[in-house]
Amino acid sequence: MRDIAIVSSAQLPSVREMGPSDESELVQPVVTKALEAAGLTMDDIGFVCSGSSDYLVGRPFSFVAAIDGLKCWPPIQESHVEMDGAWALYEAWVRLLHGDIDTALVFAFGKGSLGPIPDVMNIQNDPFYVQPLGLDSISSAALQAQALIAAKKATERDFAEVAVRSRRNAMSNPNAQIKGEFDPKAIMKNEPYIASPLRKSYCPPLSDGAVAVVLAAGDKARSLVKRPAFIRGIDHRIEPASLGARDLTVSVSTKLAAEKVGVSTGKVDVAELHAPFAHQEIILREALGLGDDVVVNPSGGAISANPIMAAGLIRFAEAAQRIHDGSASRAVAHATSGACLQHNMVAVLEGE
Amino acid sequence: MSERCAVIGIGQTKHSESRKDVSLAGLLREAAFRALADAGLESFQDIDAVVIGTAPDMFEGVMMPELFLADALGAVGKPIMRVHTAGSVGGSTAIVASSLIQTGIHERVLTLAFEKQSESNAMWALSPAIPFQPQLVAGAGGYFAPLIRAYIRRHDAHPDTGCVVAVKDREHGLLNPYAHLHLKQTLEEVKAAPVLWDPIRYSETCPSSDGAVAMVLASEKAAQGIKNPAWVRGTSVRTESTFRAHRDQINPQAGKDCAKHVYAQAGITNPYEEIDVAEIYVPFSWFEPMWLENLGFAEEGQGWRLTMDGKTRLGAEMPINPSGGVMCTNPIGASGMLRFAEAALQVRGMAGAHQVDGAKTALGHAYGGGSQFFAMWVVSSEKP
Numbered sequence A: 001m002r003d004i005a006i007v008s009s010a011q012l013p014s015v016r017e018m019g020p021s022d023e024s025e026l027v028q029p030v031v032t033k034a035l036e037a038a039g040l041t042m043d044d045i046g047f048v049c050s051g052s053s054d055y056l057v058g059r060p061f062s063f064v065a066a067i068d069g070l071k072c073w074p075p076i077q078e079s080h081v082e083m084d085g086a087w088a089l090y091e092a093w094v095r096l097l098h099g100d101i102d103t104a105l106v107f108a109f110g111k112g113s114l115g116p117i118p119d120v121m122n123i124q125n126d127p128f129y130v131q132p133l134g135l136d137s138i139s140s141a142a143l144q145a146q147a148l149i150a151a152k153k154a155t156e157r158d159f160a161e162v163a164v165r166s167r168r169n170a171m172s173n174p175n176a177q178i179k180g181e182f183d184p185k186a187i188m189k190n191e192p193y194i195a196s197p198l199r200k201s202y203c204p205p206l207s208d209g210a211v212a213v214v215l216a217a218g219d220k221a222r223s224l225v226k227r228p229a230f231i232r233g234i235d236h237r238i239e240p241a242s243l244g245a246r247d248l249t250v251s252v253s254t255k256l257a258a259e260k261v262g263v264s265t266g267k268v269d270v271a272e273l274h275a276p277f278a279h280q281e282i283i284l285r286e287a288l289g290l291g292d293d294v295v296v297n298p299s300g301g302a303i304s305a306n307p308i309m310a311a312g313l314i315r316f317a318e319a320a321q322r323i324h325d326g327s328a329s330r331a332v333a334h335a336t337s338g339a340c341l342q343h344n345m346v347a348v349l350e351g352e
Numbered sequence B: 001m002s003e004r005c006a007v008i009g010i011g012q013t014k015h016s017e018s019r020k021d022v023s024l025a026g027l028l029r030e031a032a033f034r035a036l037a038d039a040g041l042e043s044f045q046d047i048d049a050v051v052i053g054t055a056p057d058m059f060e061g062v063m064m065p066e067l068f069l070a071d072a073l074g075a076v077g078k079p080i081m082r083v084h085t086a087g088s089v090g091g092s093t094a095i096v097a098s099s100l101i102q103t104g105i106h107e108r109v110l111t112l113a114f115e116k117q118s119e120s121n122a123m124w125a126l127s128p129a130i131p132f133q134p135q136l137v138a139g140a141g142g143y144f145a146p147l148i149r150a151y152i153r154r155h156d157a158h159p160d161t162g163c164v165v166a167v168k169d170r171e172h173g174l175l176n177p178y179a180h181l182h183l184k185q186t187l188e189e190v191k192a193a194p195v196l197w198d199p200i201r202y203s204e205t206c207p208s209s210d211g212a213v214a215m216v217l218a219s220e221k222a223a224q225g226i227k228n229p230a231w232v233r234g235t236s237v238r239t240e241s242t243f244r245a246h247r248d249q250i251n252p253q254a255g256k257d258c259a260k261h262v263y264a265q266a267g268i269t270n271p272y273e274e275i276d277v278a279e280i281y282v283p284f285s286w287f288e289p290m291w292l293e294n295l296g297f298a299e300e301g302q303g304w305r306l307t308m309d310g311k312t313r314l315g316a317e318m319p320i321n322p323s324g325g326v327m328c329t330n331p332i333g334a335s336g337m338l339r340f341a342e343a344a345l346q347v348r349g350m351a352g353a354h355q356v357d358g359a360k361t362a363l364g365h366a367y368g369g370g371s372q373f374f375a376m377w378v379v380s381s382e383k384p
Helices: A021-035 A064-067 A086-097 A117-124 A137-150 A156-172 A184-190 A218-224 A252-261 A278-288 A312-326 B024-038 B089-102 B139-155 B161-173 B186-193 B253-266 B287-293 B303-308 B331-347
Strands: A002-013 A049-051 A078-081 A101-112 A192-193 A209-217 A229-238 A271-272 A330-337 A343-350 B005-013 B049-054 B080-083 B108-116 B193-196 B208-221 B230-239 B278-279 B361-368 B373-380
Touching: A002 A021, A002 A086, A002 A218, A002 A312, A021 A064, A021 A101, A021 A209, A049 A064, A049 A086, A049 B253, A049 B303, A064 A209, A078 A086, A078 B080, A078 B230, A086 A101, A086 A209, A086 A312, A086 A330, A086 A343, A086 B080, A086 B089, A101 A312, A117 A137, A137 A192, A137 A278, A137 B331, A156 A184, A156 A278, A184 A278, A184 B373, A209 A218, A209 A312, A229 A312, A229 B303, A252 A278, A252 A330, A252 A343, A271 A312, A278 A330, A312 A330, A312 A343, A330 B303, B005 B024, B005 B089, B005 B331, B024 B208, B049 B089, B080 B253, B089 B108, B089 B208, B089 B230, B089 B361, B089 B373, B108 B331, B139 B253, B161 B186, B161 B287, B161 B303, B208 B331, B230 B253, B253 B287, B253 B361, B253 B373, B278 B331, B287 B303, B331 B361, B331 B373
Parallel strands: A049 A078, A049 A101, A271 A330, B049 B080, B049 B108, B278 B361
Antiparallel strands: A002 A209, A002 A229, A101 A209, A229 A343, A330 A343, B005 B208, B005 B230, B108 B208, B230 B373, B361 B373
16 A cells, blocks of 8 residues: 655644634635645645535535635545544545655644534534534443443542643644643642533533644655654544444544554554544553553644634644654544544554 | 456336435435345355445435444444545545455445435525625526526527437436436427526426435456446546636536546547447536537537537537436436436346447546535446
8 A cells, every 4th residue: 555644744733712703714814834744735645535524514515615725726636524623534534545646735624613512513413312412522422431330440640640630732733722730639629610520621522623644655755844644554433323322431433543554563652633632532541552661642642722623633733743753653533523532543654 | 457347236216305214224225135136145244344435414314324324234243435526436435446356355345325205395494694705596407597698699509409308318218217217308398497597497407316225336356257347447436626717617617637647547549439338427418419528529609509419419529428317317416426326227238128238448527515515427338
């Protein structure tokens, strides 16, 4: 298979509410910055793919407006997935394997400020049996966290420590939204439960944000930047939607994808895991077989900045960044979709 | 592109205004099982990955429906993707699926496209108040009518052209047991229908349909032993800006570029001579002559003459939409893949009463948005 690498990326700093900016205004700055970082213009790009969701904006065809944030003249080869941008990256990776083009632009955007996100996410559920129950995204995550506690695989203190460590890491990330030194004991003492056993600190913030990533193949990648992050393997797997049909304390789809891409065949220096809720990092670490020596979410993770539909692709951008800057040789990027880690993507990135 | 890709299984639902007898998942499974059976597969077990496509989630009220549908489509433990490129989505989805075969990632991919329009009102779902933008409240017909008026004016087209297409496509639809509309209409009846958006009459518009279509795509190895597979000879997508000032929406550059790209891959230099049948996306009848020009079947300004001369009828020189096309069946997200699948059925010789005799090479075409998104493939009975 052809070597494909992430060569550059750019993000908008995640904020709680960006104000009256539309799709193209979210996309244009990150696309421009990511292309500049790779020394490219839109005319050099062979394929464009994006990820977003209409339901965040409350309108159909939200992505149509986004493409006016880039130069589409002469007409471009372009596609879109109504999924997290990580799956747009996957589609672009597949497209580059054809060999007739050498570069691709991937972007994703999400504005959590436009609606009541936990309730909106209920619309992902089975429309007959679950949606009418009003199972919002925090409640379903709470069921998973409770299952973890009941199985004695984690304690609430573990959740608090994941959150505190992530937000400490976020202090060095200019794009993170929630950052600082927090005290696990104080969180457990002072914060009320939103949905037991979840307190606010174990949940992701509501975020507006966007990200763009540039991919290039083989020698093209090597000619553009000093240290491309080569995608050595990328795979994704899904599980049933019904929470009752799964053991929520494990992530079999992550484990399967990790086996397919060979996560365990070498030392992992750093992992960027898409764990919007603190307890999900614990489940993902186990599924990926990551030891205590692996640096997890140096960016602060999705619990520190969570622009929905972009947060998975941001993990790829962040993991690649550690390869670009030489601080890691081998990195794992992970993205998730659906309630309680239903659908998971795993990739191994390496420098040369 | 290293591996060959074949269409080895095709299935579609009976399309109708409201498939109240099935859920969204049931609708998809109806198409999926027909495609699996056609491919000689007993279950989802031999499928490596699933790629689905549909128009906006709001048409059914399920956000990111691949999550809800994963179980029903046998995708558990497998990769599943959901593509959304407006009206061209059915085509784009099939192209993503074919890429997974052509690049050697998978051996057999199930791809499906669907819409259950009866769950909502698409006309109004297409005309919402968009944050930070003025509200258009036009629906698709209101958007496209001025383009049709401009086409007629620019090329002095015969005013009956749209009605002639409607009569022809509905006649074709009578030959397709899966078509939503089975209407026998005279030209006089079509002309007598009320005008919805000048010059588009009610009789010159597509219906709102519930329906799904599925295909099993396979590598050359996995296609061994399959009777008459359709070989993918070329695929292409093109997008142009929505708001570029000098866009020609009557004959869009993106459509021309997409056709040129797909013909080059298939070794086609004269589409009128070398393509035996085309299934093209005609949601309003006047788009037949417009796309005939955009796709290079006619010189610019001459598309309506082909239609008026009867050249696009089944049995004529350049049959267009022998299935009855979008004018008879429009489950929006599925409409593009239905064009791709009908093209494949033709070159497999399996189109039944609407079969074009001896069809070897066929074009499947889809477009979307305000004519800024295009997806096409060329399939052939002969290996590339």
